[in-house]
Amino acid sequence: MSFDTRRRDHTIMFVVSYEDGQTAYITVRPKLLEHGDHVVRGIVRERQAKGEIPEGEIKGVKRVRERST
Secondary structure, three states, X not given: XXXXXXXXXXXXXXXXXXXXXXXXXXXXXXXXXXXOHHHHHHHXXXXXXXOOOOOOOEEEEEEXXXXXX
């Protein structure tokens, strides 16, 4: 493993689908997903409350990909 690979901050990207057809994307650190992807719905609600993603009725949340930053 190279030095650059070890220092990267890995995140998991999720797409949030709304009942009205909108979509939003969020990234989550893997450490927060230790108990499974189902915890992402709670994270989505927290981010809605903070105004980080749009308000609205959530239709679904799906893992898109893992990414390195």
